[in-house]
Amino acid sequence: MKFGVVVFPGSNCDADCYHAVKNVLGAECDYLWHQDRSVAGYDAIILPGGFSYGDYLRTGAIARFSPIMAAVADFARAGGLVLGICNGFQILLEAGLLPGAMRRNIGLSFRCEFVNVRVENTDTPFTSAYRPGQVLRLPIAHGEGNYYADPETLAALEAGGQVVLRYSEPDGRISEAANPNGSLHNIAALINKEGNVLGMMPHPERASEAILGSEDGRGIFISILRYLERRRGK
Amino acid sequence: MYLVKVYVTLKKGILDPQGVTIRGALEALDYKNVRDVRTGKYMELELDAPTAEAARQEAEEMARRLLANPVIEDYRLEVEEARA
Numbered sequence: 539m540k541f542g543v544v545v546f547p548g549s550n551c552d553a554d555c556y557h558a559v560k561n562v563l564g565a566e567c568d569y570l571w572h573q574d575r576s577v578a579g580y581d582a583i584i585l586p587g588g589f590s591y592g593d594y595l596r597t598g599a600i601a602r603f604s605p606i607m608a609a610v611a612d613f614a615r616a617g618g619l620v621l622g623i624c625n626g627f628q629i630l631l632e633a634g635l636l637p638g639a640m641r642r643n644i645g646l647s648f649r650c651e652f653v654n655v656r657v658e659n660t661d662t663p664f665t666s667a668y669r670p671g672q673v674l675r676l677p678i679a680h681g682e683g684n685y686y687a688d689p690e691t692l693a694a695l696e697a698g699g700q701v702v703l704r705y706s707e708p709d710g711r712i713s714e715a716a717n718p719n720g721s722l723h724n725i726a727a728l729i730n731k732e733g734n735v736l737g738m739m740p741h742p743e744r745a746s747e748a749i750l751g752s753e754d755g756r757g758i759f760i761s762i763l764r765y766l767e768r769r770r771g772k
Numbered sequence: 773m774y775l776v777k778v779y780v781t782l783k784k785g786i787l788d789p790q791g792v793t794i795r796g797a798l799e800a801l802d803y804k805n806v807r808d809v810r811t812g813k814y815m816e817l818e819l820d821a822p823t824a825e826a827a828r829q830e831a832e833e834m835a836r837r838l839l840a841n842p843v844i845e846d847y848r849l850e851v852e853e854a855r856a
Contacts, residue, residue: 595813596841603838632841639843641782642789686786686844720787 539766540566542580544610544626546601547572551587551623551743558743559584563759572604581766582619583610585626587679587741597640597682598628607633619663619762620735624680627727627737636728636737637695638687644720648681652752653718655726655740656706659699662729663765664736667757673710674703674754676740678718683739685721685728692722703727703738774819774827775854780840780847781812815839824851 541559545552552569559567570577572590577583590601601607607629614620614635622630630636643649652675657668668674687695695701703726705717717724719739727738742755782788791809798806817834821827828851840847 595838599838599841631843637843639841641787641844644787644789646789646793684787684789688843720789 539581539763539770540568540579541582541584541762542568542570542577543584543586544570544572544606545586546588546590546604546629548590548592549586549588549625551625551741554741554743555584555586555623558746558756558759562746562756563763565759565763570606572601572606574606575609577606577609577613577618580613580618582621582762583613585610585620585622585629586743587624587626590625590629593625593682596632598625598630598632601625601629602632611635614730614735617732617734619765621664621758621762622735622737623741623743624678624683624739627739628682630735630737635735636730637691638685638728640682641684641686641720642682643680643684643718648679649683649718650677650679651718652677653726653740654706654708654716655703656710656712657702658704659702659729661699662702662733662736662761664729664758664761665702666764667761671710673706673708674740674757675708675745675752676742676755677744677752678740680719680739683719683721685725687722695725695728696723698731700729700731701725701727702729702736703740773854774821774824775852776817776819776827776831777850777852778815778817778831778835778839778847779812779849780815780835780845781810783844783846786844818854824853827851
């Protein structure tokens with residue numbers, strides 16, 4: 539199984555993702571340059587966190603038009619797995635591969651801390667290693683994670699089980715206090731209707747080893763690998 | 773050549789945390805009559821185009837595709853003739 543981690547100018551979690559996939563998960567992994575025009579030969583694509591193009595104009599707005607994103611969109615439309623983490627999530631929103639948009643955090647703080655998120659849907663290629671309702675301790679680091687979608691879109695996301703992670707209390711209760719950025723419905727991660735593109739604000743790659751303070755993020759990568767192996771076995 | 777002024781603002785009803793904070797700061801300066809503050813972006817494009825209408829149409833397309841995010845933002849354009 540081969541993962542590709544896209545490197546945009548300003549990405550800063552690319553090496554963390556590469557490490558998590560290659561050394562923690564033990565899968566094959568390559569860096570893909572934003573100027574590349576193909577993702578052929580890869581089984582899963584990761585858009586890492588960071589500040590692509592300096593967050594100029596809007597987060598993800600410029601990166602979304604980089605040459606590789608056309609290939610990533612085609613890959614996604616063909617059913618390929620795409621995981622966008624933090625800035626990667628913002629890029630997926632700007633690209634229209636996921637619905638909605640990010641606003642500045644409520645409270646205007648850049649939030650860099652561990653948060654709790656509840657797993658809302660384990661029937662996805664990205665979360666099958668978790669238990670329904672399991673609470674994960676994962677780090678966030680963003681200034682623009684305040685998710686917005688219009689009421690109809692939001693209702694459709696909820697009805698379709700597309701909200702995959704929600705900011706919660708340690709015991710799994712959903713509260714305003716547990717919401718670090720004002721995100722509607724405490725949304726921390728979303729999947730597309732087809733179930734192959736996931737965007738998440740927390741950083742699983744920064745929580746994949748005990749030495750990093752949490753191993754709760756490793757399940758995301760394990761889920762992807764299991765899914766790909768099952769798919770290949772068919 | 774045309775000068776296109778692009779104003780990008782958050783849609784009505786979309787929370788603007790920066791605006792809220794600026795309003796609070798104005799209030800702290802004793803301006804108690806400020807009901808609301810909305811922030812936005814201002815851009816100037818120097819555009820080669822045959823006519824003002826062509827410049828507007830092209831700038832519209834740029835605004836839709838890149839300059840504004842239609843999910844949360846509105847835009848407004850002003851086109852002026854400019855000396856090259």
